[in-house]
Amino acid sequence: MLQLAKRMGRAKPSAIMAVAEKAKALKAAGRDIISFSIGVPNFLPGDHVYAAARDALSKDSGQYGSNRGSDALLDAFLKHIAEIGLTGYERKHCSTGIGAKHVLYSLAEALLEEGDTIVYPSPYWTTYQDIADIVNAKAVTLPCPASQNYKLTAQQLDAAMAEHKPKVFLFNNPSNPTGMVYTKEEIEALAEVLVKYPDTWVITDDIYNRMVFDGLGYHNFVHSKPELRDRVIFVDSLSKTYGMPGWRVGFMVGPESVAKALTTLNSNHITNIPEIVTAAAVAALTGPQTVPTDKNIEFQNKRDMVIAAMNAIPGVICPKPQGAFYVFPDISCAFGKAHGVKDIHNDVDFCNVLLEAKGVACVPGSAFGEPKALRISYTCPTAQLEPGLKRIQEFFAELS
Numbered sequence: 310m311l312q313l314a315k316r317m318g319r320a321k322p323s324a325i326m327a328v329a330e331k332a333k334a335l336k337a338a339g340r341d342i343i344s345f346s347i348g349v350p351n352f353l354p355g356d357h358v359y360a361a362a363r364d365a366l367s368k369d370s371g372q373y374g375s376n377r378g379s380d381a382l383l384d385a386f387l388k389h390i391a392e393i394g395l396t397g398y399e400r401k402h403c404s405t406g407i408g409a410k411h412v413l414y415s416l417a418e419a420l421l422e423e424g425d426t427i428v429y430p431s432p433y434w435t436t437y438q439d440i441a442d443i444v445n446a447k448a449v450t451l452p453c454p455a456s457q458n459y460k461l462t463a464q465q466l467d468a469a470m471a472e473h474k475p476k477v478f479l480f481n482n483p484s485n486p487t488g489m490v491y492t493k494e495e496i497e498a499l500a501e502v503l504v505k506y507p508d509t510w511v512i513t514d515d516i517y518n519r520m521v522f523d524g525l526g527y528h529n530f531v532h533s534k535p536e537l538r539d540r541v542i543f544v545d546s547l548s549k550t551y552g553m554p555g556w557r558v559g560f561m562v563g564p565e566s567v568a569k570a571l572t573t574l575n576s577n578h579i580t581n582i583p584e585i586v587t588a589a590a591v592a593a594l595t596g597p598q599t600v601p602t603d604k605n606i607e608f609q610n611k612r613d614m615v616i617a618a619m620n621a622i623p624g625v626i627c628p629k630p631q632g633a634f635y636v637f638p639d640i641s642c643a644f645g646k647a648h649g650v651k652d653i654h655n656d657v658d659f660c661n662v663l664l665e666a667k668g669v670a671c672v673p674g675s676a677f678g679e680p681k682a683l684r685i686s687y688t689c690p691t692a693q694l695e696p697g698l699k700r701i702q703e704f705f706a707e708l709s
């Protein structure tokens with residue numbers, strides 16, 4: 310029989326999508342479902358973005374575009390990141406992709422040989438593991454439980470770098486799934502460690518960098534240690550900030566050699582980001598920022614609602630996130646209990662029974678490497694948030 314490549318034996322469909330599919334099926338069967346599962350921003354970009362896309366359509370060149378990204382798009386991106394203090398970069402330091410996921414996949418192709426080690430903190434975004442598996446890299450995760458606010462410490466990083474000598478250290482701030490944001494001091498402490506290990510590339514997947522609350526601000530290793538610029542690769546995306554996940558625009562900025570490698574991969578994979586999408590992306594980056602600014606305020610308020618609801622449940626441990634649109638409560642107090650006749654042994658049972666009993670869809674923490682927790686993505690309409698949280702509280706109260 311004809312065989313697929315071995316790497317497909319290591320590739321698996323997204324665990325997050327599995328929950329979403331189950332919730333969708335229940336909804337189709339007529340159940341009242343509130344979804345806290347998928348990490349979609351649930352808003353649309355401003356009118357100027359659509360106007361730019363329509364205008365580009367009317368002027369379509371019908372040609373292939375730049376493998377790196379159009380000059381207008383790269384310039385818009387450079388201006389955008391200068392606003393968060395990432396200055397001194399030029400077009401040659403940038404490349405683009407079909408979303409940050411594609412950029413990350415290309416980075417794995419560009420930086421990792423089979424068997425090389427990639428280190429990242431856990432909880433982690435599920436795709437990191439999937440990409441590492443496909444390229445046959447050795448993934449080492451650094452456990453960061455709720456008791457340390459789901460954040461990596463400098464000591465932990467130092468020990469892991471010394472022991473594993475990774476080719477790549479992958480970092481995510483603000484975090485999906487925890488929503489946690491590293492302070493300036495925490496970033497400085499980690500950067501101090503990174504300078505000691507010059508043979509490790511550092512990827513900062515910081516696509517939620519505009520979604521930071523409580524005036525905390527966004528901080529990157531290159532702010533603290535400019536000497537890290539020649540090996541820090543910053544990844545960004547339009548998906549979450551601008552409500553444009555389906556438009557598929559991702560970016561990187563970093564060493565020229567890495568940007569060039571991604572551009573070469575683009576020339577063999579995607580060729581270019583489509584012209585109409587490019588025009589919409591430039592408009593999003595350079596036009597009025599009202600939509601992302603308003604959404605940030607809305608998400609901060611929703612974060613407060615979720616945290617208040619979770620902290621009101623006895624036994625649940627819920628560090629307060631300062632960014633993105635996720636809350637990641639430790640719900641292990643429910644393990645060993647039952648809801649009606651349904652036993653709850655772990656996070657997957659918890660999410661399944663919660664969905665069946667109360668119609669609330671959350672993602673089990675094991676999808677992110679932390680089986681004691683679950684992820685609540687709170688971008689649903691406010692009118693659904695309150696009843697959804699109430700249903701979770703009722704569910705806990707009914708456990709025996």
Ligand SMILES: Cc1ncc(COP(=O)(O)O)c(C=O)c1O
Nearest residue numbers: 348408409410434485546548559
């Ligand atoms: C941490 C993180 N990185 C990257 C991505 C991918 O984003 P994009 O839509 O740009 O591919 C996501 C999407 O959920 C994410 O949460």
